[in-house]
Amino acid sequence: MSDPGPPTGSDTFGLPVVHATAYLTALREGGSLPGLVEADDLGTYVVKFTAAGQGPKALVAEIVVGELGRTLGVDIPDLALIEVDAELGRREPDEEVQELVTASAGLNLAVDFLPGSVGYDASFDVDAGQAARIVWLDAFVANVDRSARNTNLLVWHKNLWAIDHGACLRFHHAWGRPEAFATSAYRYDDHVLAPVGDPRSVHEELAGQVDEGLLADVLDLVPDAWLLPDPTRPDPLAPPDAPAARAAYVDYLLARLAQAERWLP
Numbered sequence: 510m511s512d513p514g515p516p517t518g519s520d521t522f523g524l525p526v527v528h529a530t531a532y533l534t535a536l537r538e539g540g541s542l543p544g545l546v547e548a549d550d551l552g553t554y555v556v557k558f559t560a561a562g563q564g565p566k567a568l569v570a571e572i573v574v575g576e577l578g579r580t581l582g583v584d585i586p587d588l589a590l591i592e593v594d595a596e597l598g599r600r601e602p603d604e605e606v607q608e609l610v611t612a613s614a615g616l617n618l619a620v621d622f623l624p625g626s627v628g629y630d631a632s633f634d635v636d637a638g639q640a641a642r643i644v645w646l647d648a649f650v651a652n653v654d655r656s657a658r659n660t661n662l663l664v665w666h667k668n669l670w671a672i673d674h675g676a677c678l679r680f681h682h683a684w685g686r687p688e689a690f691a692t693s694a695y696r697y698d699d700h701v702l703a704p705v706g707d708p709r710s711v712h713e714e715l716a717g718q719v720d721e722g723l724l725a726d727v728l729d730l731v732p733d734a735w736l737l738p739d740p741t742r743p744d745p746l747a748p749p750d751a752p753a754a755r756a757a758y759v760d761y762l763l764a765r766l767a768q769a770e771r772w773l774p
Contacts, residue, residue: 523730524572525589527552527619532597535606541567541675542609545622548591554619556591557675560612565735566682567675568618570650573758574674576727578646581715583639584670590732591619616732623670629662629701635669640706643671645715648695648708648772649765650677657701680761684746691764692771709773716766724762728755 527548536543536555541562543555559565575585598610643662647655654676655661661673680690697703733751738744748754765772 525550526592526616527554527589528592529556529594529597532601532606532610535603542605543620544606544610546591546593546619548589548619552589552619553622553624554589554591555586555622556593557618557620558593558609558613559615559617559735560609563675563682564739566678566739569681569731569735570677571618571620571674572731573727574646574650574652574677576730577650577719577723578643578671578674580723580727581642581646581718583642583646584668586621586623586670586672588621589619590616593617616734620672623663623665626663626665626670629660629664629669633664633669635702635705637706638711639669640702641708641711642706642715643669644697644700644702644706645708645711646671647677647700648697649715649719649762650674651679651690651693651695651765652677653679653696653699655701656699660701662701678758678761681758684744684748684757687761687764690761691768695772695774697774703774707774712769712773716769719762719766721759721763724759725755728758731755 527550529546530549531547533545533547536545541557543557543561546554546556548554557568557571559568572588575588579585593610593613593615595611595614598607601607601610652674654673661671663670663672736751736754738747738749748757
């Protein structure tokens with residue numbers, strides 16, 4: 510983690526758990542209004558709040574895709590769970606931030622802040638193999654948010670880091686038949702790294718690492734509360750509880766892996 514300090518966090522859910530101590534500033538580049546926050550481990554994090562945008566489902570996608578990508582050799586900032594006290598929001602003068610932070614009291618998602626990082630552009634020389642890994646991962650999880658308009662890639666210490674995976678795994682916004690997600694094509698023409706990295710060149714290697722055990726381990730990192738059906742957005746096909754949801758995510762992703770020839774270029 511950035512600014513390493515004493516290991517005060519616990520790992521109740523498999524990810525480190527830290528506690529927010531100060532809200533520094535809102536990051537307004539995206540629509541979900543993440544915030545830069547200091548925590549009690551002396552780290553600085555980009556915090557994504559449960560009450561923002563698509564709610565906890567976006568945070569589920571961040572964990573699943575982020576930890577899966579890390580296993581597959583993609584550089585992704587470390588993740589943690591962060592406890593946010595409602596009082597932290599009440600101290601903020603910005604009314605929008607105040608409402609968001611207060612409504613998100615409890616567990617939220619913290620992404621390690623990469624100080625001095627800059628947004629990727631075409632002037633950065635990308636290794637073809639690394640680009641291929643990112644493109645393959647994005648195609649597998651159906652990431653629609655890695656375009657030239659919004660790369661969601663950072664350059665830090667001369668390496669390329671992938672961020673912002675909340676738009677992946679679109680099936681969990683309206684549960685249905687796994688086959689629909691499994692066989693859907695992927696738009697490589699809109700992916701910023703598609704001209705650099707060929708996902709077929711790494712398919713055999715990466716697909717060989719993804720199995721039921723790995724996916725189950727990744728889903729175990731997600732807090733139960735974030736996997737429960739959303740009462741404000743009723744979905745009759747949503748899994749009824751956290752264990753059923755974890756099994757459903759695994760089934761959907763294994764089904765997509767089995768249909769790779771439908772989404773590889």
